[in-house]
Amino acid sequence: MxxxxxxxxEHLDILRQRAGQALERGGFDHLIIAAGRPLRKFADDQDYPFAVNPGFKHWLPLLDAPGSWLVISPGQRPRLIFLQPHDYWHVVPAAPTGDWVEHFDIRIIRQPLEAEAELKALAPQAAILGAAADALPSVIPNNPPAVVAYLDYHRAYKTGYELERMRQASALGTAAHLAAQRAFRAGASELEIHLAYMAAAGQTEPELPYGNIICLNEHSAILHYTQLQKRAPAESRSMLIDAGASAAGYASDITRSHARDTDGEFQSLIEAVDAAERGFAAKVVAGQSYPDLHIHAHHVLAGVLRDHGILRMSPEAAVAQGVSAVFFPHGLGHLIGLQVHDVAGFAPSDHGGHQPPPEGHPYLRMTRGLEPGMVVTIEPGLYFIDMLLAELKTRPVAAQVDWARVEAFRPYGGVRIEDNVLCTESAPENMTRDAFARHLS
Known part of the structure; x- marks a missing residue:
């Protein structure tokens, strides 16, 4: 049978095909990928938490494998050289198990240098992917640009296996977001909300795809705020939470904003940004230019600012004169998958290169057109950032801003709404909204 x-x-078949094409393009016979090693803290005897190299976990769901290696040779079974050291100081990684192991020839080694004997004969004809710290005496990462460019570019097209993992990550993240929202409503501190989030996700800080951004009140105006105050403020007016979860090495990246007063003006602003975000997510369709979608988002958000009495000018004028960028100073989103900010967002082709973002929008992290299989984040925001507002006040266009309205919103910090959206052959799949709907049904 x-x-x-x-x-x-199917995932492995696709990766083998991509590896063969990349090796042919680079003129190599083998692909060797390091899992990576823990990095030692400066002037210390302790390591930073281990994070497996993305190219390694692309092939197999093995995240705790420091010192291990993968060997991909066209026409042969992939080979895993798995380091399982003799060590009574630390937890030793368990021997590989799971349905995936049947697809690999596995060799268990006890010392890092034992990999040398397995790899050195292949190294002269190999593309070796890894960091400088991963090197063995005769196995030194060379990261050939032609091979890396091809593999990175095609990583944007997710396989069915990868999409399953990303839906799982979205489910974990949305459950944890709902727990964080309950903690906020109960008056918790930023740290307490963070702990509630991790408990609901069932993941520790090193397991999360990135450091949680949990902001109460004015802290929401700091785009990557990670301080996590231990005491709750006297009044929790608002919360912005940007946090994800991991599933077999794949990430979700979800942001929601909440107002204590669900009938107030800040709640109205949240609802307007949420409606705009849904509209942008609906445009994640094949052939859509991501930079054009970003510029479109600026026009829509400038309209939101005008509708809420913050700007007196037209959306077109606000975008043309750079006023919208004061309130929406980051990009609309990015590729996501094995990494939160996944690779090759600027690549014009699988030969590499760099297509820069539009002038005046330096923080946009993707300039490729959308194609089926890509998963991107859609994360518009509106913020009241003191340093940007102070600069705006010095310009003639400041007369087009209702500064009293700005002052009314400043204590809330800002709004950001973020979903993870799959571009398909037809309508987009909003992984985040679907996961919330399942949890709330």
Whole structure:
């Protein structure tokens, strides 16, 4: 009886095909990928938490494998050289298990240098991917640009297996967001909200795809605020939480804003940004230019500012004169997958290169057109950032701003709404909204 093919089977077939194309382009016979090693803290005897190299976990759901290596040779089974050291000081990684192991030839080693004997004969004809710290005496990462450019570019097109993992990450993240919202409503501090989030996600800080951004009140005006105050403020007016979860090495990246007063003006602003975000997510369709979608978002958000009495000028004028960028100073989003900010967002082709963002929008992290299989974040925001507002006040266009309205919103910091959206052959799939709907049904 023929074994039933799974999404993971299909995933490996696609990766093998991509690896073969990349090796042919670079003129190599083998692809060797380091799992990575823990990095030692400066002037210390302790390491930073280990994070596996993305190219390694692309092939198999093995995240705790420091010192291990993968060997991909066209026409052969992938080979895993797995380091399982003799060590009574630390937890030793368990021997690989799971349905995926049947697809690999696995060699267990006890010392990092044992990998040398397995790899050195292949190294002269190999593309070796890894950091300088991963090097063995005769196995030194060379990261050939032609190979890296090809693999990174095609990583944007997610396989069915990858999409399953990303939906799982979205489900974990949305459950944790709901727990964080309950903690906010109960008057918790930023740290307490963070702890409630991790408990609901079932993940520790090193397991999360990035450091949680949990902002109460004015802290929401700091785009990457991670201080986590231990005491709750006297009045919790608002919360912005930008936090994700991980599933087999794949990330979700979700942001929501909340107002204590659900009938007030800040809640109205949240609802307007939320409605705008849904509209942008609906445009994640094949052929859509991501930079054009970003510029479109500026026009819509400038309209939101005008509708809420903050700007007196037209959206077109606000965008043309750079006023919208004062309130929306970051990009609309980015590719997501094995990394939160996944690679090759600027690549014009699988030969590499760099297509810069539009002039005046330096923080946009993607300039590729949308294609089926891509998963991107859509994360518009409106903020009241003191340093940007102070600069705006010095310009003639400041007369087009109602500064009393700005002062009324400043204590809330800002709004950001973020979903993870799959571009398909037809209508987009909003992984985040779907996960929230399942949890709330």
């Amino acid at each position: 023929t074994a039933q093919r799974t999404p993971y089977h």
